[in-house]
Amino acid sequence: xTRCDGRKKNELRDVxxxxxxxxxxxGSAYIExxxxxIFAGVYGPKEVIPRFLxxxxxxxxxxxxxxxxxxVEERKRPGPDRRSVEIGxxxxxxxxxxxxxENYPNSMIEILIDVxxxxxxxxxxxxxxxxxxxxxxxxPMRGLVSACAAGKVDDEIVLDLCKEEDNLGQAxxxxxxxxxxxxxxxxxxxxxxxxNEVEEALGLAIEGCKSVYQMQMDALKTKYGD
Amino acid sequence: MKDEGVKSGDFVIPGAVLGVGEEFMPGEGAYxxxxxxxxxxxxxxxxxxxxxxxxxxxxxxxxxxxREGDDIICEVVEVRPQxxxxxxxxxxxxxxxALSAPSTKGRIYISHANKRYVTKLQNEFRIxxxxxxxxxxxxxxxxxxxxxxxxxxxxxxxxxKCRHILKKKDSKLECPVCGNIETRNMAQDxxxxxx
Numbered sequence: 256x257t258r259c260d261g262r263k264k265n266e267l268r269d270v271x272x273x274x275x276x277x278x279x280x281x282g283s284a285y286i287e288x289x290x291x292x293i294f295a296g297v298y299g300p301k302e303v304i305p306r307f308l309x310x311x312x313x314x315x316x317x318x319x320x321x322x323x324x325x326x327v328e329e330r331k332r333p334g335p336d337r338r339s340v341e342i343g344x345x346x347x348x349x350x351x352x353x354x355x356x357e358n359y360p361n362s363m364i365e366i367l368i369d370v371x372x373x374x375x376x377x378x379x380x381x382x383x384x385x386x387x388x389x390x391x392x393x394x395p396m397r398g399l400v401s402a403c404a405a406g407k408v409d410d411e412i413v414l415d416l417c418k419e420e421d422n423l424g425q426a427x428x429x430x431x432x433x434x435x436x437x438x439x440x441x442x443x444x445x446x447x448x449x450x451n452e453v454e455e456a457l458g459l460a461i462e463g464c465k466s467v468y469q470m471q472m473d474a475l476k477t478k479y480g481d
Numbered sequence: 482m483k484d485e486g487v488k489s490g491d492f493v494i495p496g497a498v499l500g501v502g503e504e505f506m507p508g509e510g511a512y513x514x515x516x517x518x519x520x521x522x523x524x525x526x527x528x529x530x531x532x533x534x535x536x537x538x539x540x541x542x543x544x545x546x547x548r549e550g551d552d553i554i555c556e557v558v559e560v561r562p563q564x565x566x567x568x569x570x571x572x573x574x575x576x577x578x579a580l581s582a583p584s585t586k587g588r589i590y591i592s593h594a595n596k597r598y599v600t601k602l603q604n605e606f607r608i609x610x611x612x613x614x615x616x617x618x619x620x621x622x623x624x625x626x627x628x629x630x631x632x633x634x635x636x637x638x639x640x641x642k643c644r645h646i647l648k649k650k651d652s653k654l655e656c657p658v659c660g661n662i663e664t665r666n667m668a669q670d671x672x673x674x675x676x
Contacts, residue, residue: 281542281578300544300581309583353495355512355521359544361583390495393543395512395521398496435496435519472494479523479540480492 259420264413265459267403267466272384272474274391280367282392284474286384289417290374295384297392300362314359318347320381322370342378343368349382349402349431349441355395364394375421376404382431382441383467387474398435399471403463404428405456407448412455414463428453430460434468437461489528492540493520499535500528508536544581545572547616553580553626554636554676555587557610565589565606569624573613576676586623589614593627595634595666605666609644611637613668613676634668648672 258264268289277283280296287293303309320342324330346368354364366388368381379402386400406416406427413420416427426446432439448456487499499505502516508529510522520526524539547553547569554576555567569585571578594605605628606612612635618625628634638647640656640663647654647663649671654663668674 281544298579300546300583301579302582302584359546359581359583362581390523391541393522393539393541395510396495397512397514397519397521399494475494475523476492 267415274478282388284384284387288380291380292372294369295388296367297388299364300359303363309361313356315363318343318366320368326370326373353400375418401464401467402431405460414459428456432464491526494523505535508534510537545575546581551616587626588623604664609639610635631669634666636674638665
């Protein structure tokens with residue numbers, strides 16, 4: 256099977272990661288995943304606002320995902336929308352198990368993901384970048400969260416769908432894992448797949464996450480290794 | 482994905498295995514889960530075989546959490562008869578990053594304002610003053626701070642009449658614009674403090 260961009264079915268798009276790119280944020284990262292261009296910034300631990308969200312046994316994690324108006328073909332109306340709120344929520348759920356939130360009770364850790372250019376798979380790329388930004392901020396973590404999607408295009412299960420495949424394909428499964436334990440922290444799906452296809456897609460996505468993990472390690476070693 | 486055979490001086494990322502619970506206690510930058518010691522930050526491994534402690538010295542910036550004994554730069558927000566309320570700004574030696582604390586509110590009780598007897602706190606601090614204070618108690622909210630000590634106290638004071646920065650003149654402060662004379666509990670490096 257040949258894909259529209261010439262990749263093999265189990266091949267990721269080109270990924271470039273950079274850590275510590277923003278001076279003002281406590282931690283930051285930039286990722287280019289195919290044509291996706293995403294910045295992630297981390298602030299905190301800091302005071303919880305509004306105050307009633309504070310928990311006396313752990314930190315409160317807030318994740319905000321937003322797309323710039325020029326990130327997509329047709330201008331996107333700026334500000335939060337249903338999709339951004341959903342992705343922010345699932346990203347919080349994907350990253351929370353990886354952070355030692357109990358180290359900072361009554362505090363808040365804020366993650367901001369800004370999509371500069373979107374080309375399918377932004378939530379996976381955002382989670383991957385946010386993980387690096389958290390490490391850059393020195394926030395204690397159990398391990399790195401790596402994310403990758405698999406899907407079904409022309410009745411074939413393929414890894415890491417590009418925009419054309421995402422729009423015209425039959426199904427899409429974004430997946431995030433805590434790489435140390437291979438614990439799944441994000442699993443979503445749209446479209447229709449058989450049970451066997453789901454299993455095949457999950458296997459493919461987990462292999463993709465492992466490749467992403469290696470790239471995350473390389474990015475951190477490049478910044479802090481020497 | 483296990484990092485086996487980690488030794489002191491190696492670079493590790495969060496989640497890397499440092500040892501087992503029977504062998505080490507988790508130190509800074511490490512945590513224990515299911516009997517295994519893991520790294521929690523990106524940094525350099527330090528396996529202390531004498532103290533049996535596995536820790537990781539972070540290569541990244543770490544959150545500046547205020548601890549007892551830390552010097553904190555604060556801004557005075559209210560002067561009451563018995564206490565001064567302050568807003569904690571940054572930790573000395575880590576001025577590039579905002580303080581990582583659940584609250585940025587602190588107080589200096591009159592008995593911890595100065596070594597000598599203080600009759601009136603308004604002669605020691607005024608609203609808007611930038612001060613250096615030492616953290617006394619992080620378990621209380623607001624945080625308890627102290628300005629006892631020659632290096633503690635006001636670093637920058639503003640004239641209560643015209644809000645210009647006061648200049649040090651002997652043991653008092655003088656406004657270079659309106660000539661107003663005021664008193665403060667000054668730090669010994671008032672006017673040229675290095676944070």
